[in-house]
Amino acid sequence: MVFDPTRVDCWIFDLDYTLYPPACGLFGQIDQRMGRFIEDLLGCDPIEAKRVQKLYFHDHGTTLAGLMHYHAIDPREFLDFVHDVDMSVLAQAPRLADQIMALPGRRLIFTNGDQTYAERVLAALGLAHCFEGLWDVIAMDYKPKPEPSAYHGLIEAFGFDPQRAVFVEDSARNLAPAKALGMQTVWLDCASEWGDRAKDDAAIDLVIDDLPQWLELVCAELAGGAALR
Template sequence: MAPRLHACKGLALGGDPTHIATMQSLAPAFSHVTEWVFDLDNTLYPASADLFSQIDVRMTQWIADYLEVEREEAFRIQKALYREHGTTLRGLIERHDIDPDSFLAFVHDIDYSPLKPDRALGEAIKALPGRRFIFTNGDKPHAERTARALGILDHFDDIFDIVAAKMTPKPSEATYQAFLAAHGVHAQKAAMFEDMARNLTVPKSLGMVTVLVEPTEQPRFKQSWETERESEIDFVTADLSDFLTRLVGAL
């Protein structure tokens, strides 16, 4: 069965011949794009790698240790801060004035071995016409380790991380504007790929082509509200590598 790929207006596609033909007909939607912007976690690698669950567990542990509370309470605090402030880190900074460097180093001290080089993804990203960026609410060292494990690090022009965003995460519009300004990116010539629908609302309003990378089954660490869609998204795919490979072939 072909990976799920459709426009959010309700056009669902299935079967390889129709899938390929539709990709060719959708290519004009990307014909003007010269700036390709990718979220990192659960976007450039599949959620099935379960990498972010390690980060999720370590965030809970950090909060439990720092606030001296039980893990159950730490988990509750973690998710409440995440929902209210965009990231757990931002909430901890605002509520507890923590050292962000210490937090980031701890939560990203994980095992990257579940990630394997993705040659097809690398070739597709490399073939995209124009510049390519990673835009993440994580930090740059984590992004570099992740992209290196996937074998795609060298295909990106730069990484815009939470430090560059002055600890203000997506979906804050100020953070998108900071990214655009830092790299001279014209939003109306850009496409953005994300696993979080709410992080595509601002890019869509700025004129970017938006692509939601949404697995068939949601990861166990995601909360139900994280999958809610606040605005129309241009395309949805369960397989980024397949999407880009077919798109590059049609451009």
């Protein structure tokens, strides 16, 4: 696997578990609230709600997409409910901010969350100023990663050349459509429960386990003009 940062003028980052670690517990809050939403919707117990939640996530890309498919729910009601979480568990990340700002070219967020939630996360991390824009699940017309239309929409909206872009993501399955479009791909293996599900090694150019450490190396490599292996 070879990643060449000298070919990149558009840096695309996932949000959850990519810009902050699983250990902070933010997504755990969201996970619990998704379970509660399903319990109320279906009138079921927590065990059945968890089964439905994960089934929809695996089969449809997000729990929301499955709920929309089978139960015709109002997506905004779901998003508002599950994202009503405590952001104080996130810590400011000045080192990460400096590293992202040092990357040459454009910087974007590509998330299956919604814009309001993403903006709250970025503000809590101190990263709001680091990105030109973001492409969220609403902009995707609720057809989330890894649906190919989500990637085509991102490219069309921001007008970049995928051959000169890199996508950094913790969910391995979301990298294959990016690779098919010509992007370089970096899998952040943060040892999350589902991060390696449907992983296609051929669609991954580089595997990392520490984003700030990798970005520090990228900046050094750019200064030296070498490729990362």
